[in-house]
Amino acid sequence: MENNTSTCAVIGAGIAGIAAAIRLANKGYKVTVFEANNYTGGKLTQIEKSGFRFDAGPSLFTMPHFVEELFQLSGKDTKQYFQYEKLDTVCHYFYEDGTVIRAYADKEKFAEEVAQKTTENKETILHFLEKSAKKYALTANLFLFSSLHKMGTYLTKETLKGVLGLPTLGVFKTMNRANEQTFKDERVTQLFNRFATYNGSNPYETPATLNIIPHLEHNIGAFMPKGGMHSISQSLYKLAQDIGVRFVLNSPVEEIVVEKGKVKGVKVKGEFYPFQLIVSNMDVVGTYKRLLKQQKQPKKLLNQPKSSSALIFYWGIRKQFDQLATHNIFFSKDYKSEFEHIFQKKTIYEDPTVYINITSRYCPEDAPAGCDNWFTMINTPNNVGQNWEQLIERARQSIIEKLSRMLNTDVASLIACEEILEPRTIESRTSSSLGALYGNSSNNRYAAFLRHANFSSKIKNLYFCGGSVHPGGGIPLCLSSAKIVGDLVPTA
Ligand SMILES: Cc1cc2nc3c(=O)[nH]c(=O)nc-3n(C[C@H](O)[C@H](O)[C@H](O)COP(=O)(O)OP(=O)(O)OC[C@H]3O[C@@H](n4cnc5c(N)ncnc54)[C@H](O)[C@@H]3O)c2cc1C
Incomplete structure (x- = not known):
């Protein structure tokens, strides 16, 4: 390991950028976050x-445990x-x-309410939620919590179980088709179809695999x-500062400087700042088109339909x-x-x-x-x-x-x-x-494989987090992207 990889720039103080900064500070890096706006949190x-x-x-x-984990990792009392x-x-x-x-x-109470207000049976609802939990257990490790772009991911027992279970997950049916086949009452189909919008997708196109989403809301x-949702980003912002992360607001990064296939630093307001490692929390399309103009563009990934x-x-x-x-x-x-x-x-x-x-x-x-x-x-x-x-x-x-x-x-x-x-x-x-x-939509069954990886395979020491890259948008997945980056980066 090189001993000069100890400074890191994070581009963007969205929830994933702040979380990545916390994880890298915990790995011994001296982290500076550059944020274009005069506030942190991005969409939050x-x-x-x-x-x-x-x-x-x-x-x-x-999934609040993703937030709590960052306080625990930093040795702080979440409360x-x-x-x-x-x-x-x-x-x-x-x-x-x-x-x-x-x-x-309360699941029982919810199922009773649906049975009372519609023509659906209580058992059908409970069975659907049970199946949603099982599908989640099969897929989450592979699709949500690991890099899909590292061989090691595919060699674990859990992942193997996920891959073998794929035919049972409904990848070949749309969410709406699966829900129409499960429920006889259109109102209930509509209620569960709505979960496609949780990552900006269309229930009439997205695969039924996304029927894992109700598990998060109804089972967990x-x-x-x-203090509202805003306190998620602000409490993490405070934590990051408390463990030594430096934030520079009103400072849009203009270029990621690359030399001989390796990052060298960033340009902000015309000034060059050297860094050994860079994590971009900026949308991956803008990262390539605006900050990496001179580099080869992964056109297919960047042109995927958006949410x-x-x-x-x-x-x-x-x-x-x-x-x-x-x-x-x-x-x-x-x-x-x-x-x-x-x-x-x-x-x-x-x-x-x-x-x-x-x-x-x-x-x-x-x-x-x-x-x-x-x-x-x-x-x-x-x-x-x-x-x-x-x-x-x-x-x-x-x-x-x-x-x-x-x-x-x-x-x-x-x-x-x-x-x-x-x-x-x-x-x-x-x-x-x-x-x-939410970055790319999930309107086709290959969408999970068509998000940009959490690292660059062409430029050394360049990493990506946030809703536009693997595993996708929404707070829990953005926090997961930061965790994957934290796991990929060597200790400083
Ligand atoms: C209206 C709305 C409702 C939503 N509802 C939900 C919900 O209910 N639940 C849920 O989980 N998710 C929801 N989401 C999605 C969720 O907000 C996002 O997936 C998540 O917040 C994205 O976080 P991020 O870290 O990827 O980046 P962002 O929040 O997009 O932040 C990126 C940051 O990078 C900065 N930046 C960009 N370029 C540069 C640059 N060149 N230099 C420096 N800084 C730069 C930006 O200013 C910004 O602060 C919603 C989103 C919106 C907009």
Whole structure:
């Protein structure tokens, strides 16, 4: 091992960049994180307006042990930095026919609720969740927690079990097909099809392997951090600083300098800074196209179809609705058409499924008394130059009409303040290619193998983490990418 590989630059202070910095500091590296924005956390940030606080990006927190692991690794007491609780109710689902399903965290209670509100049997739901757990146990180690690009991964007993079990995982069926065959009630199929959106995919295209996702929410649980989702990135930011990581904000990296097939350092504001090791948390498309312009581009990997994006209205609402929980879904009548509009027609459907996240249900200080903070989101196509002004205006109208109809109240008159995030601003604020929320989509069965590896096979000492590379987007997988990088990098 070379003894000069002790300084490391991380490009980007998204959740994966911060986690990678913590892991490398624990391996003895002197780590500097360069962040383009004047804040850390990337998509995991917050908005404060007129007495309301909103989590700006992620709202659903699963697999908290990935966060806790970083405090334990650093020899710190998690509770001093970060606290969370399990939610009793995962989500409230509203359908246009008036059905309301409360998805309780307690599996038995949830299955009973579904059986009561639909034509489905309790046992079918419980069996589906059991199968989801088994599929997860077979696949997680191979697809989520290891590098798919190192021979060693394929030589473990666990991985071998996963590979042998592949035919039973539904790789040859779509999620919707498998769910239609399992459930007789369309409302239940729609409920479980929704899990494809957890990584920005289309249930009518994505393989049924993604039916492992309900396991995370229904068998393990959905959690709520004290202080909101923003506290995930901020507690890790504090931890990183406490163990000696240096953060340089307002400092977009302009180039990764490479010499004789090995990284030499980075250029920031025209200045060269030498580093022996570099981890890019910038979207991999931008990393190659903007920071590695002179290098050979892995065109096939960079051109893979991207996940969906989103349009969010952050609304301060002058009322509290008893029927709403922390997570709420108002389903579209025609889910198939909705996804055709997002992925094929690249536009917003006239009756989009609306998701409302209300953290003030859990953290009352997030809204003034008697009010709630609505994070009102619909899935949208990624940004390919649509007329967004027009689409946003129309979507705002159809969302307000839908919610007013389904909540039997004039929602427009309750809006006290508003902020908007949309595909173009998601792209410009975090450099996400096309404003995609989760990097590549998983709309084909080979998608897992078509994400960029967590290391460069051409440039020595260059590594990648974050939602645009293996194993994919979402907080748990971003944290997993940082862990894989930590495992690949030699001790300093
Ligand atoms: C609206 C929305 C809702 C979501 N909902 C959920 C959810 O409920 N649950 C969930 O798990 N996930 C959700 N996600 C996805 C999740 O937010 C992301 O997968 C994750 O936060 C991505 O983290 P990251 O580390 O890859 O990078 P990012 O958060 O994208 O951060 C990358 C950072 O790199 C910086 N950067 C880029 N280029 C440079 C450069 N050249 N120099 C220096 N810095 C640079 C950027 O400024 C940014 O801070 C959601 C995302 C959005 C936008």
